[in-house]
Amino acid sequence: MKYIIQSNFAHLSKFVLTATSVAIFSPISSAYAALGFSTTVAQITDNSTEQQLLAHKEVETRNRPTIQRQTVTTVSHNVSVKAKKTGFSLAIWQPSGNFSEVIARISVKSKGSKGYLKEQFLGDYKYKIKQKAKFVKGLKTSDRIVVRLYDVQNRFIGYSEFESLSANTTVNLILSAKPTEYPVVRTVYGVDADQNGTIDAGTTTYDYFTQVRNQRVIFLSSSQTFQGSQFQVEGLSTIAATSVYPVSFTQGDYALVRQSFVNIFSSDLAKVLQATPGSLVQVIEVSDNSSYDISQMLMNYRQVRLSRPLQVAFSDVSIDYWAKDFIAELASMEIIEGFPNGTFRPDAPVTRAQFAAMLRKAFAKRKIRQAVAFKDVSTKSWAYNAINEVYQMGFLNTVIGKDFNPSQSLSRLDVLVALARGLNYQSSGSTDTILSVYSDATTIPREYRSLIAALTQHGIVVNYPNVKMLNAERVATRSEVSALLYQALSSTGQVTNISSQYVIGQQKIAD
Template identity: 80%
Template sequence: MKYINQSYFAQMSKFVLAVTSVAIFSPISSASAALGFSTTIAQISDNSTNQLLLVDKKVETMNRTQLNSNKVSAKGKKTGFSLAIWQPANTFSEVIARVSVKSKSHNNYLQERFVGDYKYKIKQKVKFVKGLKASDRIVVRLYDIQNRFIGYSEFECLSANTTVNLILSAKPNEYQVVRTVYGLDADQDGTIDTNATTYDYFTQIRKQGVIFLSSSQTFQGSQFQVEGLSTIAKTSVYPLSFTQGDYALVRQSFVNAFSSDLADVLQANPGSLVQVMEVSDNSSYDTSQMLMNYRQISMSRTLQVGFSDVSVNYWAKNFITKLATMEILEGFPDGTFRPDAPVTRAQFAAMLRKAFAKGKIRQAIAFKDVSNRYWAYNAISEVYQMGFLNTAVGKDFNPSQKLSRLDVLVALAQRLNYQTTGSTDTILSVYSDANTIRPEYRSLIAALTQHGIVVNYPNVNLLNAEQVATRSEVSALIYQALSSTGKVANISSQYVVGQQQVAAEDSMERIKPRRHCNQGIGNGAEGCDPGNSHPHGGSNDEGGRTPGKK
């Protein structure tokens, strides 16, 4: 087995392997009654009134202060977690933690994605930052140095930083039980905040499966006691989503830890496909960047991320691939993506619904031209309530109307609610066609420009606001909007307005107001195709393609 330090990770983006899969839970009946277990379900999740833990509830109540999460500078407000591994018996010196994430998307979880293999010394703590949100589930599979599977845990990201402790038994190779203790640590002092709920439960390996135990009464719990952590309770304390809904884990007789649908990298021995990273004390990893670098080896076999009409050198390839990986977009049954096809208001609503999990800021409207049987009815209703798209005329939505780049940009700007710092005219001067931007939209486009959301292809200085937005352009804009909130890793592109200066100065994380973009709905991430688009194809369903057609 080979081990590497953090510097190796930068090279991983070159590692391509077309294998994929998704973790699913076996629909097995309850066994807790037979085992005589009892469970305590946490009714409060943490100090935040807007913490989202119920998997069967829509993500509707996200705190509005998180809308500009990239601007939150107060310590501890960004979602992430620190992971420490303990073994009170002191019979183990090192362990390998395989970390993966199942991102929450409305009522579902996206496919499990590999975040890396990490060689820990017992008592070490590692931080994982960026690219996570409340209610995402983190999966940790534990191995000894001989690559024997010795433990499994899952926990749920909370509304701010989460501190997580995994405690191994005295003899992990024989007694394969893991205690999980975690809670909100908003001030990032390494301890669970006062008055925050402490989740405390046990998982036990049985062959290739895992049982989430409801009680510690069936084994000697004292061997899992760590100084500074809460005393072991008789009944386990779980987040609500672990006990209720379609994705509950407790009371199942068996949760498959190695489903055949998992990506090969999640089934292979540590070190066989990807080198193990040896961590140091207080190491920190950018989760969004790691997901980006590992995306080629952690795709589901059922998930299409490569398209016959999107070449390796295509200007928007990285944006399209990343959104396809995140299940925000998908291609057509014939294996194409149709990057130059126009985007309708209904299609855009479907994309936004999958990309953003924002709270609702206004009441739903019964659009006269959108029946409850229309394929995008739910997406249109939810996105309107989120504040992304306004009515067309009266109570019509005009779902089949093609969007201009300006339409896309304005929709993003109005909901993201970014503000400019500096002169609007100065910011917009980066565009050679800035005079075509209507006065009522100039400040919105300036704000998007300053936050690095505008993408113009092939001429980065041409906004082409009134041009019909293409699938590739909308993909780029949506991705850049997500990147601006810190939800995904930055993608380097010469067509993102402002990235030219960033590359030259090599010192900026955000776009400076030198080279800015105009409103041109669709300039959100890496793409606009000003003037060179040749729209074709039909309406996309919520996955990004025409319902029932090729």
């Protein structure tokens, strides 16, 4: 089942920038650090009158949009993910009680290079007790899935959080006999590679309890403080005396156990994660054998899953524009922005300085070389910090001597080479064979052929309008750079993959 959200916002907040600014990037949302209790383990501010980097956009709070109730309709949308993506099935049980239905509010905290990204809403789902639904695509190993549970009167009754595993994950949430009085949830899950609904033999079964107190949750270290029999489900493992958690829940900066209480309705969450089910978006009725595409749901809820109002649709980017989803997703992450008049200018060129700002906001890589005092980049330049940092990360080189040429427009080849160098991607196999997917492969300079081959193998190359033409020397446009940058982020696992007929993938490469 696939859905879209038909959003109606009253007004989008105005952005503070100069009339001649080129909208660039602000930092990817900082990781949402989660907290918990104890157990055992089983296994920019730069300014310019000409071009100002929009890293610190200010929003006029008086003009915040009123989010209207969303409706959900079925639609077909071409979204696919790479083989490394994982999914999960989710069942909800109540062995000792009289609930017939519950509402599961599902969200995801994606694991990125800087930690966990902001929690993103995946929908409200009405389950019948014992019912199971599948959530496929759009996840990667170590992403965290959050489930907030409500009864059909919209009373909050429980919370769980689990980790996406290396293969398909089967998850069981078990309610207490009286969840409105005793909001404790048992979580039992593990790898289910053959997707038969049971945890694979020889693999770890994670089994733990979460308890809600005053809208805060505790990840419990054991089941010895309450009557565990009410949480026993036939076919699942017997409740262990000591909780079994994934390692990341007990160790490191993002541990949920041996920490303070987790605030489950933090003020920095998107409004839809704090709202009553059904008030902002339609609750989805789960039917037998339901399957939901996570990639699709993230796009469907793009507007409401934002923690604050952002412009993600532009007047000059039509609903069927080839790069619409790349642009909108980067805008929703506050990586790119439009202009004060609501346009994006998708066909405008991108300069080296602008691209440096983009790279700085998109990637947090270690520095591999010392900064250079570029003769043509003033310390007062709006892009001074961005240029120096991305140079140190290895993305962009000097042009001649100690010049950077910040105002020079980039070719598609320039963009591709910068991404390959900064990400340190290497190709495997015959370079000529890999590049044979391009009808103009002979125009690729010899010194860059292996780099382009590496990007091709990683699914980063996007060719519009002719997928077989690399057009290496053509000036790169804002829309093209958005698509290439998004694919680069996707290749590192920082964002959900977007399918497009213009993306060159490994499946198109001859062996």
